[in-house]
Each structure stands twice: as C-alpha cells, then as structure tokens.
Amino acid sequence: MAEPTDTFDDFLPEALRFCAAAPLVDIGANLTHESFTRDLAAVLGRARAARVTTLILTGTDREHAEQAVAMARQYTEAGLALYATAGVHPHDASRWDAGLATAMADLHRQPEVVAVGECGLDFNRNFSSPAEQERAFEAQLGLAASCGKPLFIHERDAGQRMREMLHAWRDDIGDAVVHCFTAERDTLFGYLDLDLHIGLTGWLCDERRGHHLRELVGEIPLDRLMVETDCPYLLPRNLPAKLKGRRHEPALLPWIVREIAHWRGIGEEALANATSDTARAFFRLPANPQSIHQEN
Incomplete structure (x- = not known):
C-alpha cells in the first residue's frame, strides 16, 4: 500500500494527533463507509501513527462484509492489521x-472474518419489524454456534428481549460482545451475568447523553471491556x-481510551494494554498479525 506520508496528517489538527500509551485494537470501524473512499490510505496511516494497530472492520450486510474482507486482504502493511466481521444488521x-x-x-x-455480526436487535428505529429482527438474529445465532466464531452484537432499546434470546442460546455459542454499549445499569449487569463482553465508544464523551456511562465504566471487568470508534459515527x-x-x-480512539481511563480512575497505558489483550483473546487474533494473510 502506497502511503501519502507527506499528507496523511493534514486532516487532523495538531491538537487531535493523539498517540496511545500502548497499542490499541479498534473493535468496530466502519471503514467500508463511502466517506472513507477518497482517503482510506491516509486514514490508515493516521491510525498507525496513533498506535491503533489493529482494526476490526464491521460487516453490516453481505456487500459491506465482502468489502471488509477484501480490504483486510489488501492492506497488509507492517504495524497495522485489519480483520472483518460478517453479519446482517x-x-x-x-x-x-x-x-x-x-x-x-x-x-x-474466511480467515479474515473473526466474528459473526453485526447482528442483533434495534427496537428504537424498527427499520425492520421486531419479528423480522428476531428471525434474522436467531438465524445468525445458529451460524455462530455452527462456525464457532464469536458474536458482534448490536442492541438498542431491546435489552430484555436480547437477554432472553441470548440466554436460550448461551450454551451453544461462544464469546459475544455487545458493541457500542449505551444502556443503563440493569441491562449492563444482565449482560455481564450472561458472561458477555462490552464495547465502549465515544458515546461516553457526549455531555448530552453519556453521563450514566461514566458512572458504569468501573463496573465492567477489564477482561470483558473493549474499545471502539464505530467510525465514521459517534465522533466524540x-x-x-x-x-x-x-x-x-480510528486515529481518535486514544481520546476515547483517555476518557474511559479518567472515569475509571486508572492509567491510560493500563487501560490500553488491558482492552487490547481482551480484544486479541476475544477475536482469537494471531500473535503475528500478518500470519492470517500468509495462509492465503
């Protein structure tokens, strides 16, 4: 990949060129979004400069999952590893x-695909009916049970039904993460009781709606906590x-880590190391990030 080294920092002002205290894993990056088409190489260069060294590209439908797999195969530069998820939102x-x-x-x-999803329930917008959502999610729970890969879950305003469905499948599926968690305390503890992982985003950095999350970050065990941008959405x-x-x-992920570390009361390096270790174990990433591509 040819990197425009003379221009890749131009997009971010100096005050936003954060460098993480330790290498980070962004578990939710929608880099197949059309907004990244023009400058993807520069975006990846900025991520690497910020020490965001591993990106999980979210596949929300067949088209975007196939694009994410292709992108993971294409961009294999040293110091940056890309993987994909595949599911139906x-x-x-x-x-x-x-x-x-x-x-x-x-x-x-496909070896580049490290999770089933993004899949789940969204009873906030109901672009598909609740019955259609449950049918598709049930089917994808079955696919996760069959392939043995972890689940990358979306849930909004559907916590009770989500817990019911996951409880019924819990003995058949492996690890699962509720990405971009934004719900309340009872829902969080319900997910933790099901041995789920939690993904936190820049929602925590929103003064209008993120205050309750600041009070909850200390309740999430470090071996269940992962971090993500959900870019291009949820800019802090x-x-x-x-x-x-x-x-x-992804280059802004260190800012989210800084916020989480502040509200949790621990150092940024400790949080970075813990969340990255958790993510590598969850997605079963190889010790050598490039080895997955060498298999093909």
Whole structure:
C-alpha cells in the first residue's frame, strides 16, 4: 500500500494527533463507509501513527462484509492489521433469506472474518419489524454456534428481549460482545451475568447523553471491556479542537481510551494494554498479525 506520508496528517489538527500509551485494537470501524473512499490510505496511516494497530472492520450486510474482507486482504502493511466481521444488521433484517444465510456461512469460513455480526436487535428505529429482527438474529445465532466464531452484537432499546434470546442460546455459542454499549445499569449487569463482553465508544464523551456511562465504566471487568470508534459515527463531542466535518476515524480512539481511563480512575497505558489483550483473546487474533494473510 502506497502511503501519502507527506499528507496523511493534514486532516487532523495538531491538537487531535493523539498517540496511545500502548497499542490499541479498534473493535468496530466502519471503514467500508463511502466517506472513507477518497482517503482510506491516509486514514490508515493516521491510525498507525496513533498506535491503533489493529482494526476490526464491521460487516453490516453481505456487500459491506465482502468489502471488509477484501480490504483486510489488501492492506497488509507492517504495524497495522485489519480483520472483518460478517453479519446482517437488524435494520436490514427484512432481507434475510436462505440465500443470504448461505452467503454469510461462506463468509464466516474466511480467515479474515473473526466474528459473526453485526447482528442483533434495534427496537428504537424498527427499520425492520421486531419479528423480522428476531428471525434474522436467531438465524445468525445458529451460524455462530455452527462456525464457532464469536458474536458482534448490536442492541438498542431491546435489552430484555436480547437477554432472553441470548440466554436460550448461551450454551451453544461462544464469546459475544455487545458493541457500542449505551444502556443503563440493569441491562449492563444482565449482560455481564450472561458472561458477555462490552464495547465502549465515544458515546461516553457526549455531555448530552453519556453521563450514566461514566458512572458504569468501573463496573465492567477489564477482561470483558473493549474499545471502539464505530467510525465514521459517534465522533466524540468533547475533543479539544474542531475537526473538519463530523467524520470519526480510528486515529481518535486514544481520546476515547483517555476518557474511559479518567472515569475509571486508572492509567491510560493500563487501560490500553488491558482492552487490547481482551480484544486479541476475544477475536482469537494471531500473535503475528500478518500470519492470517500468509495462509492465503
């Protein structure tokens, strides 16, 4: 990959060029989003400069999962490892059919795919009906049980039903993470009781709606906690400088880690090391990040 070394820092002002205290894993980066088409190489260069060394690219439907796999195969520079997830987001659950199930099963066999998802329930917007969402999620729980890969879960305003469905499958599936967790204390402890992992984003940095999360970060065991940008969404609102546009990117993950560490009352390096160790174990990432590509 040719990196535009003379320009890759241009997008971020000096005050936003954070460098993590230890290498980070961004477990949720939507880099197949059209907003990254023009400058993807620069985005990856900034991530590496910020010590965000591993990116899990979120596959929310067949098209984007296939793009994420292709991207993971293409970008194999030293110091940066890309992997993919493959699933159908609850917004698109109405599209679930036998053909899509077969395509997802095929994707889950690819070595670049390290999790089943993004899948789950979203009763906030209901772009697909609750019944359609449950049907697609149930099917993807079955795929996770079959392939043995962990689950990357989306849940919004559906905590009780999500816990019910996961409880019924808990003995059949392996590890699972509720990514971009934003819910309340009872839902958090319900997920922890099910031995789930929790992904935190820049939602914590939002003065309008993230206050309750600041009180909860200390309740999440470090071996269950992972960090993510969910970029290009959820740009932290408390960044110390203005950013052109509203596009979030992996290079800003160290700011989220700084916020979590502050509210948890531990050092940034300790949090970075813990969340990265947890993520590597969860996604079963090889000790040599490039080895997954050498198998192909």
